[in-house]
Each structure stands twice: as C-alpha cells, then as structure tokens.
Amino acid sequence: MGKPIIYGTDLSPAVRSVLLTAHAIGLDYEFREISLQKNEHKTEEYLKKNPQHTIPTLEDDGKCIWDSHAIITYLVGKYAKDDSLYPKDLYKRAVVDQRLHFESSVLSPRMSRMFTFGPSNKDPQALESAKTAILEAYDFLEKFIGSNQYFAGDSLTVADFSILATFSTVINFVPAEQGKFPKISSWLDRLTKLPYYQKANGEGLEKISAFIKKMSS
Numbered sequence: 001m002g003k004p005i006i007y008g009t010d011l012s013p014a015v016r017s018v019l020l021t022a023h024a025i026g027l028d029y030e031f032r033e034i035s036l037q038k039n040e041h042k043t044e045e046y047l048k049k050n051p052q053h054t055i056p057t058l059e060d061d062g063k064c065i066w067d068s069h070a071i072i073t074y075l076v077g078k079y080a081k082d083d084s085l086y087p088k089d090l091y092k093r094a095v096v097d098q099r100l101h102f103e104s105s106v107l108s109p110r111m112s113r114m115f116t117f118g119p120s121n122k123d124p125q126a127l128e129s130a131k132t133a134i135l136e137a138y139d140f141l142e143k144f145i146g147s148n149q150y151f152a153g154d155s156l157t158v159a160d161f162s163i164l165a166t167f168s169t170v171i172n173f174v175p176a177e178q179g180k181f182p183k184i185s186s187w188l189d190r191l192t193k194l195p196y197y198q199k200a201n202g203e204g205l206e207k208i209s210a211f212i213k214k215m216s217s
C-alpha cells in the first residue's frame with residue numbers, strides 16, 4: 001500500500017486544513033499540486049477521482065474522498081494514535097461537527113464572496129454587506145470559544161484546523177480587531193505557535209494573502 005496522496009494547492013484554505021491535520025497526526029503523505037489557474041482540476045484524470053472538481057481530494061489505498069471536512073475526520077479515524085482530534089464521545093464529536101458545518105456553510109461561503117470583489121466589481125453596498133456578514137461570523141466564533149482555549153473545548157480538534165485555515169485567510173479582507181474579538185485573537189496566537197503551523201498553513205497563507213492584497217488595491 002502506497003502513501004495517502006493529497007491533491008490540491010496550499011493557496012486553498014480547505015487544502016491547508018487537511019495539511020494541518022496530516023502534520024498534527026504525523027501522516028507520511030504525498031502532495032500532488034493541482035493548479036486551479038491551469039484548470040488541472042478539470043482534467044479527465046482528476047474528474048475520475050473527484051467529479052465535483054474541488055480541491056482537496058485524498059486518495060488512500062486506491063479510494064478517493066473529497067471535501068476537506070470528510071477528509072480530516074477520516075484521517076484522524078484511520079491514522080491518528082488516539083481520538084483527541086476527533087473524539088469518539090458522541091457529544092464531544094457533535095460539537096466538533098457543528099464547528100465543521102459552520103466553517104463549511106457560513107464562514108467559508110462568506111469568505112468566498114469577498115473574492116468576487118475587485119477592480120471590475122466595486123459595488124460599495126454589496127461590499128459593505130459582505131463585510132458585515134463576515135463580522136457577524138466573527139461574533140459567532142467569539143461565542144463558540146466561550147471560556148475554552150479551543151473551538152470544541154480545552155483541547156485541539158480538527159474544528160480548529162478547519163476554522164484556522166479559513167479565518168487566517170478571511171482576516172486579510174476584514175481584520176478581526178483584538179479589542180473586539182479578544183478570544184479569537186488569543187486563539188489565533190496560540191495556533192500560530194504550533195510547530196507545524198508555518199509548513200502546513202503559513203506558507204500557503206502568505207501566497208494567498210499577497211494575492212488578496214493585490215486584488216483589493
């Protein structure tokens with residue numbers, strides 16, 4: 001059996017959530033770059049693996065899985081030494097799942113909307129409403145942390161990785177001021193100190209942040 005293969009590019013937050021998980025569990029994986037700009041996600045070969053043509057896709061033991069949330073929970077279940085990143089306890093797992101669904105259905109789509117604004121679309125009202133929606137998502141996140149250190153309690157879970165990859169990207173569009181969001185600000189500080197942070201999230205984030213700066217100027 002070969003190594004699990006992760007297809008994607010680290011510009012993508014969804015891909016970076018998979019890289020964070022892979023590094024956290026010490027997974028020996030192969031990374032295959034898929035460039036969206038070069039339309040490599042629309043090739044016949046890639047569409048056979050993932051007809052939805054999204055990145056990331058994981059290929060493990062000849063089988064393919066896509067959607068980062070499905071991938072990260074699968075990787076922990078199959079390869080992690082314990083269940084701390086995705087607890088088996090039903091209530092704890094439900095809390096992690098809720099955070100993952102929030103990332104997927106609220107935070108990530110609200111971030112994606114920001115990529116539609118640029119030199120050819122500067123509709124100020126639409127832009128303002130998109131920014132307000134993001135600030136509302138930050139408010140929710142601040143409440144989710146509550147008195148805990150992490151998003152689903154007092155230890156790190158895949159919910160933190162999923163939210164981290166997207167949150168660290170979206171703050172390029174709408175900063176989360178420390179005074180207004182003290183809990184998510186401390187959480188972000190804590191997560192950036194993870195030994196694998198730079199490799200798994202920081203490097204790709206620098207590239208996409210430079211792109212966002214250029215498109216927003």
Ligand SMILES: N[C@@H](CCC(=O)N[C@@H](CS)C(=O)NCC(=O)O)C(=O)O
Nearest residue numbers: 012013014053054055056067068069
């Ligand atoms: N919910 C999906 C989102 C994946 C997604 O939409 N990825 C974008 C890049 S960040 C993509 O593949 N876009 C190309 C396409 O949909 O054709 C996940 O978490 O994996």
